[in-house]
Structure formats: structure tokens, C-alpha cells
Amino acid sequence: METAVVIARIAQFIGAAILFGTPLFFLYALPKAGVGSAMTLPWPRPVLGACALAVIVAAIVYLCSQTAMMADDPAAAFDRETLLGVLNDSAMGHAVVARLAAALAALVACLVLKPGRILWAILAALGAAVMASFAWTGHGAVDEGLHGLIHTPADVLHLLAAGVWLGALTAFAILLCAPGRASLESQAVLHRALEGFSGIGSAVVAVILVTGLINSWFLVGLAGIARMGASTYGVLLLVKIALFAAMIGLAGLNRFFHTPALARGLDAGDAVSALKTLRVSIILETLFGLAVVLLVAILGMLAPVAAQ
Known part of the structure; x- marks a missing residue:
């Protein structure tokens, strides 16, 4: 379970960093339109959508694995009542809920909005929320x-x-x-x-x-x-x-x-x-x-x- 938690943390960190930092990069470093703008590149929306999905999957794995470790019982990872208790009553659960909500909103934005500065701004804001949520469960939160x-x-x-x-x-x-x-x-x-x-x-x-x-x-x-x-x-x-x-x-x-x-x-x-x-x-x-x-x-x- 500890290995699963570490892997899930890595996937969340990487996905969140790209989801936040890359669209922000489009806003301040690339042209607004024309040759070289992010709107003309084929990869930004698929990559950012994949990062949002990776954060969602990894956050769920993290929640389940961390719950099992807290309960000292592998079966707790799949117990609905235990998982809901962690989500409702712990800082870690609250952070995961916020992370999932922001990542899900980012995924929807990638699917329904056209590439452009509005999409990049929305993704950067949601990515920032995902990044900030890690502080809720870090050493500083204690x-x-x-x-x-x-x-x-x-x-x-x-x-x-x-x-x-x-x-x-x-x-x-x-x-x-x-x-x-x-x-x-x-x-x-x-x-x-x-x-x-x-x-x-x-x-x-x-x-x-x-x-x-x-x-x-x-x-x-x-x-x-x-x-x-x-x-x-x-x-x-x-x-x-x-x-x-x-x-x-x-x-x-x-x-x-x-x-x-x-x-x-x-x-x-x-x-x-x-x-x-x-x-x-x-x-x-x-x-x-x-x-x-x-x-x-x-x-x-x-x-x-x-x-x-």
C-alpha cells in the first residue's frame, strides 16, 4: 500500500504541475494568435486533458491506498463506509475531494472548450487549485x-x-x-x-x-x-x-x-x-x-x- 501511495502521489504531482504550469506558460510566453501560438499546436489540449484524467485516477488510488494504511486493513480500500468516513472527516479526504473536483472540471473544460486563452486561463486556475490542495495534507498542515x-x-x-x-x-x-x-x-x-x-x-x-x-x-x-x-x-x-x-x-x-x-x-x-x-x-x-x-x-x- 505504501508503494501505491507513493506512485499515486507522483502521478498527482506531475499531472497537477503540467495542468497548472503549461497553460500558464502559453499565456505569458507564446503569441496570443498566429504562428507559434498554442492554438496552432496539436498537442496542448490532449496532453492537458490526459493530465487531468491522470490526477483523477491517481487521486482515487491515493484515497483508497491511504485509507487502507490508516485502517491497517487492505479491505478498507474498497469499503464504501470507511472511504466516505475518510472523505468527510479528515483533512486528507477534504483535499482529495477538492482535487477531484478541480481535475474533473479541467477535464470537462478540455473536452468542451476550444484551444485558446480562455481555456488556458481556466486550466491554469484549476491546476493551481490542485497544486495548492497538496499543502492540506503536507507536513505544514500539522x-x-x-x-x-x-x-x-x-x-x-x-x-x-x-x-x-x-x-x-x-x-x-x-x-x-x-x-x-x-x-x-x-x-x-x-x-x-x-x-x-x-x-x-x-x-x-x-x-x-x-x-x-x-x-x-x-x-x-x-x-x-x-x-x-x-x-x-x-x-x-x-x-x-x-x-x-x-x-x-x-x-x-x-x-x-x-x-x-x-x-x-x-x-x-x-x-x-x-x-x-x-x-x-x-x-x-x-x-x-x-x-x-x-x-x-x-x-x-x-x-x-x-x-x-
């Missing part, structure tokens, strides 16, 4: 009083900033690997999108750093720093920090070296080499991001250093 008033909002901002980053990485990765990427028009749109994300990316990194420090204050504390290597939570948190640092390094290379190289290639009429380098960097950054999501899913199941 704190009360002033600690809770600081820790929970920091958790929400941390999750939303991560969603902006991962959603943009997903869009970049698909744009760099999609058919037609070799045309000069597509390359020019990609360059404009990279420049459009540069300022957003800096703000995202700043938010993640600040909220990460706040969360670490509550989950590790000054006294717990020396004990980081003595617990599974501490070791995994250190690995997560290392991966995040690697992502920042790759993002810096993309912004200050690969994006200008793409601009020079476009000016010269040959950006093939710059695109190959950029593609490798973006895919690697995306893989590191997915590894961070895996660690987040596992860390959420463990007692933090400060509680040990």
Missing part, C-alpha cells in the same frame, strides 16, 4: 497557531512555483522534440518563449529558495542540520537540494548561453547545433525535475528531521 499560518502558505507558494517551472519545462521539452521544430518560424517562436520565461524563471527560483528555507526551518531546524545524514528523510532532502541546484545550473546555462546561441544561429540562418545543445539541456533539466517530484512524494511519507 502545525497550529502562528507556525501553521507561516508554514502552510509557504508550502502553497513552494508548490505553485514548482508547478510554474515544471509546466514550462514540459512545454519546452515538447516544443524541442515535436515535428516541425526545424523550421525557422518554430525556432524563432521557441527563442521568444525562452526569453519570455527568463524573467519568470528568476522569480520562480527566488520563491522556491525562500519558501524552501522557511519549510526547512520547520522540518529540520537549526538543531537538526547536524543530524541530516543520520535519517532517511535528511539524506533524501540533501539529494533533493542537490538536484535543485543542478536544475538552477542548467537553467542558468539555458538563459545565459544556450538562448543567446540560438539567437545567433537564427541570425545566421542555421540554428541546428544550438537547438541540439538546448534540447539536451532542457531534457536533462526536466528529468532532474521529475526526480525531485519522486523525492517529494517519498519525503511526504516520512517523519521530518525535526520530529525525530
Whole structure:
């Protein structure tokens, strides 16, 4: 059951991040209409619809598996009364209900609305609701009083900033690997999108750093720093920090070296080499991001250093 919970958490995180961050990326980084706009791309609506469906399925699996763990009885995962009790009487149940409602609304929107800025705005809002719901069942939700008033909002901002980053990485990765990427028009749109994300990316990194420090204050504390290597939570948190640092390094290379190289290639009429380098960097950054999501899913199941 623990494995099922972790897998379900990973699927929910990834689906929610793309559902939130990718349509948001369409709004601030791609043209409103014409060549290169998200409306002209074939993949956004199917991908976002699939992410909404993945969140729904994974949330149900998470609810059933977590209920079985709470009851210490595998049969509880399929017991209607037990499941309803968890949904009605626990913070986890309330979070799952909100998550399911937002994801279902997103799926319906993908099915009935045409691609465009209205759809992207609706999906980004619903995706943000799904992302924020994870804070209800995170470590920050346990704190009360002033600690809770600081820790929970920091958790929400941390999750939303991560969603902006991962959603943009997903869009970049698909744009760099999609058919037609070799045309000069597509390359020019990609360059404009990279420049459009540069300022957003800096703000995202700043938010993640600040909220990460706040969360670490509550989950590790000054006294717990020396004990980081003595617990599974501490070791995994250190690995997560290392991966995040690697992502920042790759993002810096993309912004200050690969994006200008793409601009020079476009000016010269040959950006093939710059695109190959950029593609490798973006895919690697995306893989590191997915590894961070895996660690987040596992860390959420463990007692933090400060509680040990």
C-alpha cells in the first residue's frame, strides 16, 4: 500500500504541475494568435486533458491506498463506509475531494472548450487549485497557531512555483522534440518563449529558495542540520537540494548561453547545433525535475528531521 501511495502521489504531482504550469506558460510566453501560438499546436489540449484524467485516477488510488494504511486493513480500500468516513472527516479526504473536483472540471473544460486563452486561463486556475490542495495534507498542515499560518502558505507558494517551472519545462521539452521544430518560424517562436520565461524563471527560483528555507526551518531546524545524514528523510532532502541546484545550473546555462546561441544561429540562418545543445539541456533539466517530484512524494511519507 505504501508503494501505491507513493506512485499515486507522483502521478498527482506531475499531472497537477503540467495542468497548472503549461497553460500558464502559453499565456505569458507564446503569441496570443498566429504562428507559434498554442492554438496552432496539436498537442496542448490532449496532453492537458490526459493530465487531468491522470490526477483523477491517481487521486482515487491515493484515497483508497491511504485509507487502507490508516485502517491497517487492505479491505478498507474498497469499503464504501470507511472511504466516505475518510472523505468527510479528515483533512486528507477534504483535499482529495477538492482535487477531484478541480481535475474533473479541467477535464470537462478540455473536452468542451476550444484551444485558446480562455481555456488556458481556466486550466491554469484549476491546476493551481490542485497544486495548492497538496499543502492540506503536507507536513505544514500539522502545525497550529502562528507556525501553521507561516508554514502552510509557504508550502502553497513552494508548490505553485514548482508547478510554474515544471509546466514550462514540459512545454519546452515538447516544443524541442515535436515535428516541425526545424523550421525557422518554430525556432524563432521557441527563442521568444525562452526569453519570455527568463524573467519568470528568476522569480520562480527566488520563491522556491525562500519558501524552501522557511519549510526547512520547520522540518529540520537549526538543531537538526547536524543530524541530516543520520535519517532517511535528511539524506533524501540533501539529494533533493542537490538536484535543485543542478536544475538552477542548467537553467542558468539555458538563459545565459544556450538562448543567446540560438539567437545567433537564427541570425545566421542555421540554428541546428544550438537547438541540439538546448534540447539536451532542457531534457536533462526536466528529468532532474521529475526526480525531485519522486523525492517529494517519498519525503511526504516520512517523519521530518525535526520530529525525530
